[in-house]
Amino acid sequence: MSRSTPASASVEVPVVQLETKANNRTFFSRIRRMPRAWVGLAFVLLVLLSALFAPMLTQLDPLAQFRDGLSDVGTPLPPNAQYILGTDHLGRDLWTRLLYGGQVSLAISIIANVTAAILGTLIGLLAGYYSGLIDSLLMRFTEVLLAFPAILLALGLGSVLRPSIPVVILILAVITWPTLARVVRSQVLSVRERQFIESARCCGGSDWYIIFQHILPHTITVTVVWMTLSIASSVLIEASLSYLGVGVPPPTPSWGNMISDGQTRYRLAPWMILIPTLAILLTTLGFNLLGDAVRDALDPRTSHRS
């Protein structure tokens, strides 16, 4: 009865074969021929670079409320020559807020995923290597965390902790690491039985040495694929949290609270919602396309698909 419980990975990552030089070559030649890899990479780079170079792409302050940023009756301005993407309800420049909001949203998602990757890898390694009590304790714990609907768990955490950027990072990390821990664990289970592990043990290698020198390298690829896909869902969840009011506190711009600002004004100023939505879509599409292509390029079973 080895069937895993259905509460398993929402991000499917195949158990990846060992990476040798030959495999690396086929990986790159495969991924080079995938158009979606290039499109994804282009989107990701576009978003990352524009967030990184935000101060050069705009001269304005994301928090500044401009006197001429509102119409005579005090409504937001649609896109125009002076404010290329229009303004929001406080007369702030949307293009500027979009760029700086991107910095916030992307930084949060990336830091949260790096944290989750370290934690998830570590726990997956331990659970997979030491089967038995440690394994069942750790896996029961991930099962408990996975039983919470992610948004609700985030809502609960967000309501007891005062909303702030570190809290959002913490929430995202807490809800993402259990999935990775499971993925890494299953990878470890298959690597653990291989001969080179046995020979390392025969040569007197300690557990830590074997885990970090011999097993860890085989989990890196899985983790990277997982992270690419997971950053996309983190961007979405961050936006949802900010929208629900337990995310990035205003006035700091984030894509989620920009949409939240627009919610009650969508009839008057639909661009306040559309513009950050498109930014989110571009980001998540980019990461999803890229992650998807990398996963398929690594998976020998899908090699016939272009």
Added chain:
Amino acid sequence: MIQYLIRRLIGAVGVIFGVATITFIMVFLMPGDAARMYAGPRAPEETVQRIRELWGLDQPLPVQYVRYLARAAQGDLGRSTRDNRPVLQAVLERLPATLQLAVAGLFVELAIGIPLGIVAALKRNSWVDNLATVFGLIGISIPPFALGLVALYVFGFLIPIFPLGGYGTPLHLVLPALILGFGGAAFYARVLRNNLLEVMGEDYIRTARAKGLSPSVVLRRHTLRNALLPTVTLAGLDLALLLGGVVVIEAVFGWPGIGLQAFNAIRNQDTPIIMGTVLFASTAVVFINLAVDFLYVTLDPRVRVS
């Protein structure tokens, strides 16, 4: 078989115990004095002290923990700090609306996802297949609440077909259900497509075709039956995901379910309602998964044998 079911049942109870423990820890993390908050800032110290005694807040932590578990097991999830209603009653009152929405969302997922997945697999690499892939990627990449707002703007305001949120007539249900089911439908189509392709390569399909069965019979009796099986598990998982997604959708459309209630509770700092909803929903998720597992065992003879 019976042994397996019993083991799963015990496991589920363990997970619920863990969920309750984490909920308790989150409540304990809450900054500020709950009794003082309930009594109001100007209440005399004796009143606050009386509330503390009444709620058992003066007891040591382990005692509070055991009490919390014992009460939760009896369905006592505390009282709303806003209107002093029992939390369970508040949740149960709002549950029918949430269930309507979740079931309608699941229906949308299946009604769009299954046909799309079948067509995509049968006409592999055709424009339908490509369209399904693009649809799938956008489905998992767009934040549902933003899509909801855009849908409200287009179909509620620009072309006023549907009401601008709210509850009551079947017309109110259409947009939220579509938005809720959209992402899932895309996911289904993709999983079903890949399952179908896998099953279509099996020997018994070739045999069925070779013995002269018509393509539609092969599809209905042999291919679909096997390919649909894993989607049963998926439907259970989805109901869990839907319970999380429902919070955001309910907030967008003003749908009076448990999600909107939890969302409003954040503004009122009504922690018992939020935590009660989290505990209730997670318990529901565990039981749904358990039910799906049992269903799977009855549907798939292979699992029973192994």
